[in-house]
Amino acid sequence: MSEQRRNPQRRAADKRTALRSLSILADIDDEQLAQLSSVVERHQVPANEWLFHAGDLSDAIYIVDSGRFAAITADGQVIGEMAAGQSIG
Numbered sequence: 169m170s171e172q173r174r175n176p177q178r179r180a181a182d183k184r185t186a187l188r189s190l191s192i193l194a195d196i197d198d199e200q201l202a203q204l205s206s207v208v209e210r211h212q213v214p215a216n217e218w219l220f221h222a223g224d225l226s227d228a229i230y231i232v233d234s235g236r237f238a239a240i241t242a243d244g245q246v247i248g249e250m251a252a253g254q255s256i257g
Contacts, residue, residue: 183208186231189253213237219256230256 183205187193193201210233213219219230219237232250239248250256 179210180205183210186233186253190231190255192255226257228257232256 184201187201187205187208193204196204211230215235220226222242232252232254234252236252237250237256238246239250240246
């Protein structure tokens with residue numbers, strides 16, 4: 169069993185740390201951060217898989233925790249790249 173599954177306090181602290189690192193959330197207070205982190209869900213996206221496609225309706229913001237994501241056009245051109253600490257969506 170992974171450490172994150174065994175230790176919910178560590179998982180919650182990791183969520184708050186990831187959220188606090190985003191410049192768009194720099195001004196929220198600790199209570200707001202705790203509320204937001206309580207609804208954050210962690211998703212793993214395997215290499216070379218799509219997170220979403222251009223034109224998809226967006227109902228979420230994604231935070232890159234590790235690795236990189238590329239923004240790729242329908243014809244395969246890379247037009248942007250997001251790394252750890254950046255948000256998508």
